[in-house]
Amino acid sequence: xxxxxxxxxxxxxxxxxxVSVLVFLILHLVPGDPAIIFFGDQPVTxxxxxxxxxxxxxxxxxxxxxxxxxxGVLRGDLxxxxxxxxxxxxxxxxxxxxxxxxxxxxxxVAAVLGLALGLLSALWRSTxxxxxxxxxxxxxxxxxxxxxxxxxxxxxSLQLAWFPASGFGGLNRLVLPAVALGFVSSATLARIVRxxxxxxxxxxxxxxxxxxxxxxxxxxxxxxxxxxxxxVITVMGLQLGTLLSGAVITETVFARxxxxxxxxxxxxxxxxxLVQGTVLFVAxxxxxxxxxxxxSYAYLDPRIRFE
Amino acid sequence: xxxxxxxxxxxxxxxxxxxxRSPGREVLRRLMRSKSATLGGTILVLLVxxxxxxxxxxxxxxxxxxxxxxxxxxxxxxxxxxxxxxxDLFTRILFGARISLQTxxxxxxxxxxxxxxxxxxxxxYGGTVDRLLMRLVDLMLTFPGILLALVIVAILxxxxxxxxxxxxxxxxxxxxxxxxxxxxxxxxQTYVEAAHAIGCANARIMVRHILPSTxxxxxxxxxxxxxxAIIAAAALSYLGLGARPPEPEWGAxxxxxxxYLRVAWWLTTFPGLAIMIAVLSINLLGDGLRDxxxxxxx
Numbered sequence: 001x002x003x004x005x006x007x008x009x010x011x012x013x014x015x016x017x018x019v020s021v022l023v024f025l026i027l028h029l030v031p032g033d034p035a036i037i038f039f040g041d042q043p044v045t046x047x048x049x050x051x052x053x054x055x056x057x058x059x060x061x062x063x064x065x066x067x068x069x070x071x072g073v074l075r076g077d078l079x080x081x082x083x084x085x086x087x088x089x090x091x092x093x094x095x096x097x098x099x100x101x102x103x104x105x106x107x108x109v110a111a112v113l114g115l116a117l118g119l120l121s122a123l124w125r126s127t128x129x130x131x132x133x134x135x136x137x138x139x140x141x142x143x144x145x146x147x148x149x150x151x152x153x154x155x156x157s158l159q160l161a162w163f164p165a166s167g168f169g170g171l172n173r174l175v176l177p178a179v180a181l182g183f184v185s186s187a188t189l190a191r192i193v194r195x196x197x198x199x200x201x202x203x204x205x206x207x208x209x210x211x212x213x214x215x216x217x218x219x220x221x222x223x224x225x226x227x228x229x230x231x232v233i234t235v236m237g238l239q240l241g242t243l244l245s246g247a248v249i250t251e252t253v254f255a256r257x258x259x260x261x262x263x264x265x266x267x268x269x270x271x272x273x274l275v276q277g278t279v280l281f282v283a284x285x286x287x288x289x290x291x292x293x294x295x296s297y298a299y300l301d302p303r304i305r306f307e
Numbered sequence: 308x309x310x311x312x313x314x315x316x317x318x319x320x321x322x323x324x325x326x327x328r329s330p331g332r333e334v335l336r337r338l339m340r341s342k343s344a345t346l347g348g349t350i351l352v353l354l355v356x357x358x359x360x361x362x363x364x365x366x367x368x369x370x371x372x373x374x375x376x377x378x379x380x381x382x383x384x385x386x387x388x389x390x391x392x393x394x395d396l397f398t399r400i401l402f403g404a405r406i407s408l409q410t411x412x413x414x415x416x417x418x419x420x421x422x423x424x425x426x427x428x429x430x431x432y433g434g435t436v437d438r439l440l441m442r443l444v445d446l447m448l449t450f451p452g453i454l455l456a457l458v459i460v461a462i463l464x465x466x467x468x469x470x471x472x473x474x475x476x477x478x479x480x481x482x483x484x485x486x487x488x489x490x491x492x493x494x495x496q497t498y499v500e501a502a503h504a505i506g507c508a509n510a511r512i513m514v515r516h517i518l519p520s521t522x523x524x525x526x527x528x529x530x531x532x533x534x535x536a537i538i539a540a541a542a543l544s545y546l547g548l549g550a551r552p553p554e555p556e557w558g559a560x561x562x563x564x565x566x567y568l569r570v571a572w573w574l575t576t577f578p579g580l581a582i583m584i585a586v587l588s589i590n591l592l593g594d595g596l597r598d599x600x601x602x603x604x605x
Contacts, residue, residue, distance in 0.1 A: 018446045029462045142587035144538050146545050147561060147579030150568060154576075158569050245452025249542050264546050267461040275461050279454065286451045 004298055008291055015287055017070075023280045024069045027272050034058060037272060073280070079273035081266075088277035092259060098168045099258035102181065102247055105174050109182025110189055110239065111232060117186065118193025123220070125198065133190065140187025145246045149180040149253040166255035177254045181246045185239045192235045200227045230300050237293030244282060337599040344595020350588035358404035367395040369402040369555045378571050388573040390563065396573060400581050403555035407537055408585065410471055410556065414536035415529050417475025422482025423525065429483065430490025431513050441487070444480040453477070453539050460548045467540075467556065470549035474539045478532055485528055486521045493520040523600040530593035534586040541582055557582045 027034050035053045036044075057065055072079070078088035121133035156176060157165040163172050200206060201224060209219045248260030255261070259278055266274035338344050357364060373393035381388045387396040429440040447455060459473035493499060494517065502512045541558025543549035550556035552563050557578045564574035 015445070015449060018442070019449055022446065026458060026462060031464075138587065138590060139583070142534065142538075142583050142590055144541055144545075144558075144561075144579065144582050144586075146542060147575070147582065150561070150565070150575045151579065154568055154572055240451065242452050245454050245457075248454070248457070249546065252546060263457065264548075267457060267465075268547060272461075275458070279450075279458055282451070282454055283449055287449060 001299070005295060008294060012287055012291055016284060019283045019287070020070055020073060020280065021066065023276050023283070024066050026276050026279070028062065030272065034272075037270060078277035078280070081274045082271045083269055083274075088273050091262060091274065092277055092281050095257055095259045095262050098256050099247055099251070099260060101168075101174060102177055102250065102256065102258060103243055105178035106181035106185065106243055106247070106250075107236065109178050110185035110243070111236065113183065113186035114189025114235075115193055115232060117190035119197060119220075119225075121190070122194045122197035122201070134194070137187040137190040140183050140190075143184060145180055145184045146249045146253050148183060149177065149250055152176045152180055153253070168256045168258075173254075173256075177250050177256060180253075181243065181250045184246060185236075185243055188239060188242070189232060189235050193232065196227065196230075197224055200224050230297065233293060233297055233300065237290055237297070240286065240289055240293070244286060334596075334599045338595050341595040341598060343591045344599070347588040347591025347593075347595065350584065351592055354404060354585055354588065355408065357401060358408055361398075361401040361405065365395065365398040365401060367398040369399050370394065370553055371398075378567070380571075381573055387577045388571065390571070390574055391567060396560075396577060399555035399560060400557070400578055403557045403560055403578070404581065404585070406467075406550065406554065406556040407541065407558075407582070410467070410474075410540040410550075411533040411537035411589075414471045414474040414478065414540060415532045417472060418478035418482055418532060418536075419525060419529060421476060422479035423486050423521065425479070426483040426486025427490055427513055427518065427521070430487040431494065431509070431517065437487075440483070444483050447477070447480040450477070453542060456539060456543065457548070460543060465543075465548040465551075467544070467550040467554070470540050470543040473543070474536050477539075478536065481532075482525065482528060485524050489521045489524055490517055493517045527593060527597045527600055530589060530596055534589040534593065537582065537586055537589075 027037070030037060033049075033053075035049050035056060035058060039049070039052070053059060057068060060068075076089055078092070080086065081088055081091055084091070117133045117137055121130040121137075124130050153165045153176065156162045163176050165176075167173050206219060206223050209223050210216075214222075244260075247258065248263060250256070251258040251261040252264050259281060263275065263278040263282070266272075266278060338348070371394060373389070376385070376389050376393040377391055379385050379389040379393075385395050385397065387400065389395055390399070425440050425444070429437045450458065453474075455477035456470075456473040459476055460469055463469040463472065499512060499516050502516050507516075537557075540549055541556070541561070544551075544556050544558030545562045547562060550559040552559055560578035561575060564571070564578065567574050
């Protein structure tokens, strides 16, 4: 297992390096002079422009500039926001709490709903329960998360006044965004839980469990669910991308001060250092969590460990 | 030689009393057998028809303002109500269908025209080309969901065309992956070996002999991709990074409705329902196509 952990960690390093190159290039791929972009819409004298070019090191070869940037990143220096003038790292770190809270809660909603829907439809296959659960799942896949979010706000905060419509802090501000984001992910999960449970139900070891006289509920709990959980973890690893990018949109709808909203605002303000910093952060989180998912997968399913 | 094989095949079919089915017809027959795919296909056809016939289905213009009739709830005069400028929402959603459906199609076309050649080259040549291209694909897939699209829009600047490009580019790695896998399987077939043996050029083998085997997975992926692209493009518009008001693109309609949620529920409800119905019907059709084209279910 330790060997596997080390191998996977080493494999992640080149990926992260490549991601950093891509993120570094963002500023240089934007049409126009990075120094002019730095000033945004402010009027600027040519002397001042030249000065900033020197400061930003734009006269040096691109490779040198990249090494400089990468060195900064390794030391925790992601540059400064153009608009606020604050260090990008500080901005991102201050937003992590809100986003982590949302992601965790949405993950919980998705896992519970997805498992429930998937199990229901698999165990009552080809009945109306199955059809209803799969219809719910298909609707979830086809629904834009920002629309679901807006409808939840309309019903539960504007009409019923059960939850606040926006902001961050406290459980009651978390419920609606978590449900909106979690529901969309649960739909994909439900479909996969269904097919993996159906597959497991016909395995010889389930037949064995039944034939030795175990009750159906014990069979499901002990033999079927365990395998369904493996599917949940793999899918959630894949769904994490949906969850992270969904969080970008959900945070905007609910005006939650998270990393996603920071990114969208940075793009709208053309604050490129901030865009670079947030993108780098989200990509690294994505890589790290996928790594953890891979490892926990191997931990849960011994067959993978010995491959 | 060629004709004689054909002749014997058709005479054999005549003997057994069966006409040889074209693969397209066979797929269509299997597709029709699936209730949900038929339903999805029917809704989609209706949607496309109403989008095309939009000017004849409504007495209003999508940008026509009527200050006297602002924020009217749904009624006989305005089926789905009006917005803050008195524009008819039903009309705007109908015309928006043109934009949103087109956006989905264009994005997927972009994704296919980038992803398929990459996958084809990667799978066919293997070696260094394959390693480099697949490294690039992996790198693109490191950016979750619409994050890559957001980055591309940030670079190109926010407007509808760039949003389509962004959605298309960020979806292309999946096509490259799937095509590469199909090519790897097709490459080892005897007919490809035969084509090599009679001296076909690589380009000809790729296009004439290998590309056809990738058509089925591309159709399935592309159909489901249109659904995803409609949502992704709507999301970009909603964030203010795609189509801009007053364009009646569905995501932009939802963005416009944000400040009126309290006073005009219809402005949020109906454009979202339109997206959902369109995406749901495409998903149903795509699922049906996957089953119909999958040789394992034959």
